[in-house]
Amino acid sequence: MIIRYLKQEEKIESKALWGKVFDEDSQSFMDYYYSDRVRRNKILTAWDGERLAAMLHRNPYDVVIRDRLWKTDYIAGVATDPEYRHQGYMRRLLLRCFSDMYAERMGFSFLVPADPAIYRPFDYTYICDLPSQELNEKGLSQLSRRALVEQSAESREAARFAGRLLEQSYEVYALRDEGYYRDLCREVRSDKGDLILLYTRDEKEELAGIWAYYGEMAENKRELICLPDYVKETGPKKPAVMGRIIHLEQFVSVICLKEDCPVDEMELLLEVKDGFIPQNAGIYRWKLDRKGSVLARVSADAGLKPHLSMGIGELTSWLFGYGEPPVPEESMALAERIRLLNGVFFDEIT
Template sequence: MEIRKLGQQEHQDSRRLYEEVFEEDSASFVDYYYTEKTRDNQIYVVEADGGIRSMLHLNPYRLYVNGSGKDVNYIVAVATQKEYRKRGYMSALLKTSLNDMYQAGESFTFLMPASESIYAPFDFRTVYEQNRRFYRSEDEEAADIVITDAKDEDCRELAGWANQRLAERYQVFAIRDEAYYQRLIREYECEGGSLKIYRRDGQIVDCRGCYPNEDNERPKIMVRIVDVRRMLMALRLRSLTGVCFCVTDPLIRENNRCLVVTGTEFSGVMLMDGKEENSEGTITVAALASLIFGAGSVEDVCREEGVEMSQRMKEELGKWIPLSGICLNEAV
């Protein structure tokens, strides 16, 4: 058994496993995925008995996080051939890719789980339910709205409109550019759909997908902190704070450390290495993700296994402003 990252010219070699495991995906979608998305992604595989038996894809996104741009990977297409399951292949791929992402300087990663219980043991936490808005034929009845199918020449304008709108509403979202919307148009088209632009007096006011058979499911998004220090530096504060605590992470050794978090509502977070004898508590990397992304309160995470906090630490962590304004509606 060997774990390795495929070279760009080898990406198509993973298609057979994709089609075998994700048989519900249409041939046209798989064509789209292996034409568009594998052009710039990373594919980790387990090879055994002369073939690819397990894989994990990292699809790159540029995310807006509290006003800054961050390179973040979306974990997708996690798959193992049926005959090779229960051998720890997925676990090995996750550990390898997470540590590589740490070395690359990434703050966190995210995925859409087939089941939350699969990824919770690897310290992923659910932080968002996707909320996609779809075109309805009755939208055409609005007297002052003109709805058209998006074309490549619309993509730059769409990106500018979307980034401004999203930044007004959210703390975390995928930054749009011309290529983002060109890919999204292809994604809808491969399933017989389209991307609709809504205009009022010539100005974009909305953008929605149109699928022949869209469903009302709201897939969940889970995040996993990759670099604790980089993640903490993305936070903003309500007021002056100063606290020393330890973080535990069973998968990324470098995250196991004692930290001093200080700062104000004006300066943001400042970090220093702390001494364990000065620590006011311990928090797991999973509980920290829940707290940072607003999925749990300080009191919630205090009840988790492996978390201990002094009363003062609880009060200081309560001064953190969580990244709860999330919009991550991407499919792949």
């Protein structure tokens, strides 16, 4: 088994495996993906001699995480040729991927699982539930619709609108800019969909929403970011996106103390278990203040009992504000002083 990244001119060789594994994707969508997304991504592959056996795609995003902007990989195109399944190919690819992302000091990565059971053993955990929403009667009747023109100021307008709206409710989301909406426009139109800007029907004619969908009949929603007056909930939020801390020390730099914490600084002992990125595993002295935090490794021989001990998946879920941590009762007061990330929104699928 040979593990390596494809050179730019080789990437097209992986298209046949994509079509074989993701046979629900249309030819036009694959053409879009391989002419657009693949220009900027990294494709890690596993080979059996001259035959491509498995691959994963590292698609880069600029991600807002509180007051910072991080380069973060969305893991996509995870595929193994049916003849090579259950032989350890995907494990080898993920281990290499983790090692490379750690070397790049990437705080975390994220993905949309076809089956979460595939990724849980590698410590991916849900970090984001997406709302089930559609336009309400007011949105359907009182908003005018205009298809986005790619090469225009409309992409900038859409990006500013979405950025303002997401900032009000979320602390973690993919940065919207002109390029983001030009890409999204090409993505949905590659599969007979469209990206529609929704405007108020008044003198100001202000942008009130962004609606992207697949299919001529808008049967598959891709994105709906809209002023709350014009949307309705159609069901409970659904788990959508899984994430994993990659570089632990980088990630915790955005975790801080709560504003109402009775102390300006705090220190505790944290034990982290990570069977796939050994650099993360160990006992740390975790120092937090109101701006962020740092980790300092402590020798296991010191005989110190950690206040908190958890696997990297449990830590990921907790720090993203998604799940409850396994905190012993005597350490609960310390844990409750920590300001977790508040609100995660990822609706990307490529």
